[in-house]
Amino acid sequence: xxxxxxxxxxxxxxxxxxxxPFTDFHDYAERGGRVFSRAEHIxxxxxxxxRMLDGxxxxxxxxxxxxxxxxxxxxxxxxxxxxxxxxxxxCSNQPAIELARALVEVTExxxxxxxxxxxxSEANDTNLRLVNRYYQLQGRPEKKLIISxxxxxxxxxxxxxxxxxxxxxxxxxxxxxxxxxxxQPHWFEVAxxxxxxxxxxxxxxxxxxxxxxELGEANVAAFIAEPVQGAGGVIIPPDTYWPEIQRxxxxxxxxxxxxxxxCGFGRTGSWFGSQTFxxxxxxxTFAKAVTNGYQPLGGVMISDKVADVLLASPGEFTHGLxxxxxxxxxxxxxxxxxxxxxxxxxxxxxxxxAPHLQSRLRELEDHPIVGQVRGRGMFAAVELVRDKSSxxxxxxxxxxxxxxRNTANELGLMVRQTGDAMIMAPPLVSSxxxxxxxxxxxxxxxDLTAKQFG
Ligand code: PLP
Numbered sequence: 001x002x003x004x005x006x007x008x009x010x011x012x013x014x015x016x017x018x019x020x021p022f023t024d025f026h027d028y029a030e031r032g033g034r035v036f037s038r039a040e041h042i043x044x045x046x047x048x049x050x051r052m053l054d055g056x057x058x059x060x061x062x063x064x065x066x067x068x069x070x071x072x073x074x075x076x077x078x079x080x081x082x083x084x085x086x087x088x089x090x091c092s093n094q095p096a097i098e099l100a101r102a103l104v105e106v107t108e109x110x111x112x113x114x115x116x117x118x119x120x121s122e123a124n125d126t127n128l129r130l131v132n133r134y135y136q137l138q139g140r141p142e143k144k145l146i147i148s149x150x151x152x153x154x155x156x157x158x159x160x161x162x163x164x165x166x167x168x169x170x171x172x173x174x175x176x177x178x179x180x181x182x183x184q185p186h187w188f189e190v191a192x193x194x195x196x197x198x199x200x201x202x203x204x205x206x207x208x209x210x211x212x213x214e215l216g217e218a219n220v221a222a223f224i225a226e227p228v229q230g231a232g233g234v235i236i237p238p239d240t241y242w243p244e245i246q247r248x249x250x251x252x253x254x255x256x257x258x259x260x261x262x263c264g265f266g267r268t269g270s271w272f273g274s275q276t277f278x279x280x281x282x283x284x285t286f287a288k289a290v291t292n293g294y295q296p297l298g299g300v301m302i303s304d305k306v307a308d309v310l311l312a313s314p315g316e317f318t319h320g321l322x323x324x325x326x327x328x329x330x331x332x333x334x335x336x337x338x339x340x341x342x343x344x345x346x347x348x349x350x351x352x353x354a355p356h357l358q359s360r361l362r363e364l365e366d367h368p369i370v371g372q373v374r375g376r377g378m379f380a381a382v383e384l385v386r387d388k389s390s391x392x393x394x395x396x397x398x399x400x401x402x403x404x405r406n407t408a409n410e411l412g413l414m415v416r417q418t419g420d421a422m423i424m425a426p427p428l429v430s431s432x433x434x435x436x437x438x439x440x441x442x443x444x445x446x447d448l449t450a451k452q453f454g
Pocket of ligand 1: 259262287288
C-alpha cells in the first residue's frame with residue numbers, strides 16, 4: 001500500500017467532509033493537518049509513518065499511555081457480553097455499579113454517590129442541574145447565580161462554555177446570564193513582578209468574597225474552578241490562593257465545585273488536584289483520564305451534603321443521558337482504576353518523574369525568550385516573552401508561540417500552545433529519558449523561534 005497516496009486521499013476527504021472541533025477552517029485548509037493511524041506507549045504515528053512523542057497525553061486524557069492491554073481487554077469483553085443498556089427507569093449494569101463503587105473508594109470520604117455522563121462538558125451541565133435541584137428542594141430557588149473565573153475552560157456545551165471564561169468562546173456563545181466571572185490566579189500575566197505571588201494569590205481569591213457581596217449571598221449558588229486551570233495555560237495558583245478560596249466557601253453559604261477533568265487521576269501528583277491543593281469541594285467533575293481516554297466517560301462525584309438533600313425528597317431528578325453509565329465505557333473506567341490502584345504509577349510519577357520534568361523545564365528559564373516556567377506534577381507551561389522583566393511579548397496574536405508549537409510538532413513533539421505559552425502534560429508512564437527527549441525537542445523549537453522572532 002502506498003502510504004502517502006492513502007494519506008493524501010484521507011486528507012482530501014477530511015477537508016471535504018469533516019468539520020473539526022476548535023479549528024480555524026481557513027487555517028486548516030491552507031496548512032493541512034495530520035492523520036493519526038496508530039499509537040504505542042507514549043508515541044503516536046501518522047498514517048504516513050511519522051512518529052511523535054505525545055507530550056499532551058492525547059487531550060490530557062491518556063495518562064497511562066496508549067498500550068494498556070487490560071483496558072482494551074475489558075472493553076472487548078464487555079462489548080461481547082452487554083455492549084449497551086441504559087440506566088434509566090430503575091435499570092443498571094454491573095460495570096457502572098462497580099465503577100461507581102470504585103470511584104467512591106478512591107475519592108474523599110464525603111463522596112458516596114456519582115452521576116455518569118459521556119464527557120466533562122455534560123458533567124459540568126450536570127453540576128448546574130444538581131445545584132439547582134439542591135436549592136429548589138430547600139425552598140431557596142433564588143440561589144441560582146454561579147461564579148466562575150476568567151479564562152477558565154469547563155467544556156463546550158452552552159452551559160459549560162458559559163461557565164468557562166474564554167473570551168473567544170463567549171463571543172460565539174449565546175451564554176447563560178446567571179454565570180459571573182472573577183479573575184484567574186495567573187500571577188505572571190496579571191501581576192508580574194509588581195506584587196509577590198502570595199499577596200496576589202490572596203488578593204485575587206478575595207474577589208470571590210467581593211463578588212458574593214456584590215451579587216448578594218442569598219442569590220449565589222456555587223463557585224466552580226479547576227484546581228489548576230489547564231487549557232487556560234496551566235495556571236498554577238500561588239500557595240495562598242486555595243486556602244483563601246476554601247475559607248470563603250466555608251464561611252459563605254455557597255457550594256464549591258472542583259472541575260477535576262484535567263487534574264484528576266494523578267496529573268498534579270495526587271489522585272485529585274483537590275488533594276494536592278487542600279480543597280474540599282461539594283461536587284467534583286471528572287472525565288478524560290478516568291478511562292485513560294479509551295472510551296468517552298465523565299461524571300460528577302456528589303458529596304453527602306448535596307446527595308442527602310436530593311435523596312431525602314420524593315420526585316424525579318429530571319436529568320440523564322442515553323449513555324449515562326454506558327457499560328462499555330464503565331468497563332474501561334474500571335480497568336483504568338484497576339491499573340491506577342494496583343500499581344504505583346501515580347506515586348512514582350509524583351516522586352520520580354515530576355521533579356525531573358519540572359527541574360529540566362526550569363532550566364529553560366535561562367533561554368532568552370522564556371519569561372516563566374510553571375508547573376506542578378506532570379504538567380507545565382513555558383511562557384514566551386521578548387523581555388523578561390516587562391513581559392513584552394515576542395509578537396502579536398501569539399504568533400511566536402504558534403510558530404514554536406508548529407516547530408516542535410515538526411521535530412516530533414506533540415505540545416500545545418495557549419496564548420503565549422507552550423503547554424505540556426506527558427503521560428505518567430513516560431520514562432526519565434523520554435522526558436529528557438521532550439525537553440530537548442522543546443529547547444530546539446525555542447531556539448528556532450528565537451531566531452525567527454528574536
Ligand atoms: N473541564 C475541563 C477542566 C476541561 O479541561 C475540559 C476539556 O478539556 C472539560 C471540562 C470538557 O470536557 P469534554 O471535552 O470531555 O466535554
